[in-house]
Amino acid sequence: MKKKTRRDFLKTSALIGTAVASSSLHPAKAGPKNILSPDRMGVLVDTTVCVGCRSCEWACKVAHGRSTQPLAEYEDRSVYQTSRRPDHESVTVVNEHRQEESNGTPVYTKVQCMHCDHPSCVSACIVGAFTKEENGSVVWDTNKCIGCRYCMVACPFQIPAFEFGEALRPDVVKCDFCFSRTQEGKLPACVEMCPVEALTYGPRTELIKVARERIRRAPEKYVHHIYGETEAGGTSWMYLASRDFAGLGLPNVGTHAMPGTSESIQHGIFAYFIPPVLLYAMLGGVMWVTRRGKESEHEELK
Amino acid sequence: MRTILAAILGVCVVMVAHGQGVDKRSHVVPGMSCTTCHTSEVPTKESPSVRSCPRTLMATVRHSAEEGPDVIRMNTLSDTASLYAPVRFTHKAHAEMSEMAGGCTMCHHYNPPGRVLGCSECHEVSRMRTNLGRPDLKGAYHQQCLDCHKRWSNDTGCRSCHALRGEAGAVVVQEGKEQARERRHPVVTKPARLVRETGYDEGRLVTFSHNEHVDLFGLECADCHTSESCIRCHEKGKSASAQPVAASLGHQSCERCHNVNEQCDRCHGAEPKPGFNHQRRSGWPLRQYHEQLDCNRCHTKKNVFTDLSGSCATCHKAWTPENFRHAVTGLVLDQNHAELTCDVCHTDDRFVAKPSCEACHEQYTYPQKSPGKRVKRLAAVRGK
Structure with missing residues (x-):
């Protein structure tokens, strides 16, 4: 066996180094699909309109083929006694926020993935299972997921849930913005179902205009801020409310894009x-x- | 009567069908600028340039609750696959309820002149649409109803309005809803004279003759009570209790007709004010004929009782010395005096002061010397 000198080793490593360096000068940047399209879609949630009927929760489950109790049973309001988070079974939930100081009407807030413009889950996923699609949806490929749950840690809104009960093939679960439905030209199931149209689906830029117009027309009714316009660098789902967002389960996450x-x-x-x-x-x-x-x-x- | 029937028919048609244009025959409203609704000064049929809805300026024609339909079956969005049956909306009962809270415009929030438009004429049936600024029909219906219902009873349950469909899509009529056709809001009791204490040192008490404003001056409830809501009067137990909004508005309620900056003593005083007296207020007594008239016979400007000059000619424009029958005053002028002009004896043009004889007869005074024969006054004929 030919004896390799230290000089030979250094020469070879320098060669390899140069080769790698030159090859990485013009590469397609390796990474998951992460598109920030100017035409991306969004949803405007007007919490002053929502009446907390929870039809959206039902529609979501039906659209995703999950088992659910009949719609009529969703009229039961006792569920509001506890504040809920989206989990592996319900990727969207509605919470009731009563006003402590007065006996005014409660505010209802729907919680689901916000579909960030700069999603930290896409950034954090080590296998590139998460992608931000052209229409704004942040979706994930179950087949690529290795269950590391970095996405759950990375999400500023604590949205991705994990099927901890599954022993063999546990999945990460969250709202997929009804990606398959919107690809077929349908509305997201919750938006289609909402009887009061508290959820408005449309191009995000258009929704910001609609939201501004609503505030302009009823300045006494709204907090003059669109939650999600700039939060965490901007999100596809945006909220209007009559009182402070922090009290409605919408955390103050700053305006910097998390990743x-x-x-x-x-x-x-x-x-x-x-x-x-x-x-x-x-x-x-x-x-x-x-x-x-x-x-x-x-x-x-x- | 024909217009009322037409209005009722219009509302019925509108609520059932949709997609008809604006009625051109009664389209132009006197005194209203075209630009209220159109962006162009000269809108044409080809290019109507109508402002996008909802508009901030409202061109709404007031209607009474009686003109509308009794009950409307809202089945434009009827879907046999849906869990819930179409709503039977008790239109008249709701119209009556809204009379003190903003009237028809509470729901018919934009209405061009001519006829009342139903929701479906502006709000699209499809949720997938381009104009996102305007809710779709389903959203519009529910937002409109629930905005009040959630404040009224905190009950936003589907079944407070919808009946459940039966197994085979059959409509199950909800119990009690059939009687809704006859349901009416009970008559609201009117207070008589209200005396309120204020924080002012001077003019501590404010007297408001509610009964006179309604009965004498002919104001409608909604003239002052523009923003009452059901929950104002009805607490959760639904017994009338709380103060109406108009009472809490203070000067705001009055200033539409009264100059609240200058005429403080009209309402404020150390003692409660007596009722309205025309002579005390204007210096012009209402005698036999005038006291029988409604205020607006002379004060024709609606809701604003502006001072009139007191001259007969303000109202009796046709009167001249030739055609005035002096006998109505209880005195037939003799031949000499009948030829004179009025101002020879009546020195003030309000005809309130005592007639003077001085122009011709230095020593004579009225009524010791009479310029004619006294007769019994002619019976006053209302409105003549």
Whole structure:
């Protein structure tokens, strides 16, 4: 076996390094589909209109082929005694928010995936199972999912749920914005069902105009803010309300896109492979300098 | 009567069918600018340039509850696969309820002149649509009903309006709903004279003669009570109790007719004010003939009782010395005096002051000396 010198090893690694660096100069950026289309769709939820009938919950379950009790049983209001979160069985839930200080009418807030413009789940998913589609939907491929649940940690709204009860093939579950229905030209099931049209489906830019017009026409009725217009960098689902959003289960998540910070660090480290190559080049340089010093020392001794 | 029938027919047709254009014959409203509804000054049939709905300016014609239909079956969106049957909407009962709360415009929130439009003429049946600023028909119906119902009873349950469909899609009539046709709002009791205490040092008490405003001045409830809502008067137990909104508005309720900045003493005083007296208020007594007239016979401007000059000619424009029958005053002028103009004896044009004889007879005074023969006054004929 031919003995490999240290010099040979360094030469080979430098060659490989250059090859990798040059090949990564013009690559298609490897990563999941993450489209921010100007024509993306959204839903405007007007909580001043919602009456808490929960028909949307029923329609969602039927549209996704999940078992549910009959619609008439959804009229039972005792469910509002506890605040609920979307889980692996109900990807959308409606919560009641009573006003403590007065006996005014309660406000109902529908909770589901917000379908962020810059989704952290897409960013966090290590196998690229999550994608942001052209119509705004944030969907995931169950077959790619390895169950790491990074998406659940990454989501600022704590939406993705996990089938913890499934022993063999547990899935991550969340609202898929009725992706298959909208591809067929249908409305999302909850939007189609809502009797009061508290949910309005349309192009996101159009919905912002509609929301602004509603506030302009009834300034005393609304908080002058569209939740989701800028929250977490903007979301496809947006809310109007008569009182502070934080009290309606809509968290104050700031206006920065969540993946922004982590991705800038992660992607910065490996951008065009230049930083690693520089690092190795520097290390090589240090080694070369020290080695030359040693060699001259050797010669002097000779 | 014909117009009323036409209006009723119009509402029925509108509620059942939809998609008819605006009735052109009664389309133009005097005193209203075209730009209220059209973006162009000269809209044409080809290019009507109608402002998009909902408009901020409302061109709504007032109707009475009696003109509308009794009950409407809202079945435009009827779907036999649906769990719920179409609503039988007790239109008249709701119209009566709304009379003190904004009237027809509460639901018919935009209405062009001519006839009353139903919801389906503007609100599209399909939820998949381009104009997202306007709710679809289903949303419009429910938003309109539930906006009041949730405040009224906090009951937004489907079955408070919808009956459940039977197994084979048959309509099951909800118990008690059949009687709704006869359901009426009970007559609202009117207060007589209200005296309220204010925070002012001067003019502490405010007297409001509610009965006179209604009975004497002929105001309709909705003239002042524009924004009452059911829950104002009815608490959850549904017994009339709370103060109406109009009472809490203070000067706002009055200033539409009264100048509240200058005429404080009309209502405010240390003591409650007595009832209305024409002579005390205007200095012009209502005598035999005038006291029988409705206020608006002379004060023709609706709801604003502007001061009149007091001159006979303000109303009796046709009167001249030649055609005026002086006998109605209880005095037939003799031949000499009948030839004179009025102002020779009546020195003020309001004919209130005592007639003067000084112009011709220095020592004479009226009524010691009479310019004619006294007769019995002619019987007053109402309205003549």
